[in-house]
């Protein structure tokens with residue numbers, strides 16, 4: 001069902017534009033402009049899909065780069081840099097600053113899935129598919145699997161993971177929904193992470209419920225990720241596609257405080273978001289970013305390998321696993337042993353879950369101390385969102401830095417940028433915890449102080465974990 005543009009809202013926006021527009025009006029106009037220009041956006045999405053398809057498929061059929069190849073003269077290295085050095089960190093930064101615009105306006109996977117659903121079977125999504133933890137499970141699985149097959153380094157692995165994910169997205173689109181993004185809403189591995197980061201975006205599509213209810217006749221529009229727009233209060237599920245901008249004179253792209261959503265107690269704090277943040281983004285993803293620089297990992301591997309040799313047990317030291325199971329590129333001396341595979345799996349799962357469990361203690365203590373309606377452990381866990389955002393951006397840009405250093409670029413500014421990003425995450429998370437606790441005026445000061453102190457501990461832990469990786473190891 002395509003959009004019928006709401007003339008009344010457009011007229012009022014046009015009138016407003018004859019005077020000096022406020023920043024709010026300007027933003028609303030951008031939302032309306034995006035809604036009016038669906039065809040241009042679709043054209044751009046085709047362009048992104050073709051570029052993405054070429055960068056996923058072509059490098060995988062080319063030979064491995066020679067030692068003197070560069071980003072600018074070798075398609076494998078270029079694609080590797082675009083995907084992991086620019087694209088992923090860029091998408092995270094865009095989501096934190098603008099909301100899920102990547103999903104709504106650019107993502108080739110969502111675009112193709114929606115296209116397939118327009119011409120597919122149109123079946124209703126089954127109940128099992130709507131289980132809220134699929135994106136979390138998918139995120140953890142792809143993060144770990146990506147490390148086992150070295151997805152950041154090899155185009156074959158990127159084709160397998162990104163291409164495979166796109167094929168499944170198209171299949172899900174073909175089977176379920178009509179003109180919808182069932183894949184994005186219920187299954188996409190990145191969806192849970194985007195849902196968290198969008199909570200602190202300073203832009204969102206704001207819904208005026210009263211205006212919605214008092215508007216005249218229903219104007220048809222399509223929300224592909226199946227959001228109940230009338231009741232929408234969180235930016236988590238909204239793909240910022242602008243298709244509801246101006247709807248019933250009640251929806252507009254608007255600025256907000258990046259802390260507003262987490263501090264508003266009438267917006268539910270979901271357990272899925274809290275677990276994805278704590279165990280996914282801050283736990284397992286952090287372990288995945290850091291295992292290659294961890295001396296703990298190296299020492300454990302050397303100790304176990306020595307023990308195996310001493311006991312003449314060589315099976316786990318073989319490198320005969322296929323490339324789609326464990327990294328296997330003997331032509332460049334890069335092949336995982338079975339021991340490597342087991343240790344990577346153990347370090348990521350064990351280390352990530354341990355880190356997540358430690359991070360989770362404080363939100364439970366803070367909630368216990370506060371004993372206040374709405375201030376449960378999930379709400380306190382979500383105050384760590386800025387720290388999680390900083391962590392995932394720091395982790396992803398490690399790949400960017402490695403790639404640029406490979407081109408002999410001196411990145412003297414990098415430590416300062418890292419400290420600034422980490423500092424911003426620390427300050428914003430502590431401020432969120434403080435502002436949340438401040439809302440409960442009737443709770444005794446000692447309890448409030450205790451809750452705040454508890455919430456400084458996970459922030460300190462994450463700062464320590466990243467400090468180790470950047471400045472000690």
Ligand code: SF4
Pocket residue numbers: 104205222223224225226227229232237238239240241242243244245
């Ligand atoms: S609520 Fe739906 S239609 Fe509106 S901007 Fe978000 S994703 Fe698009």
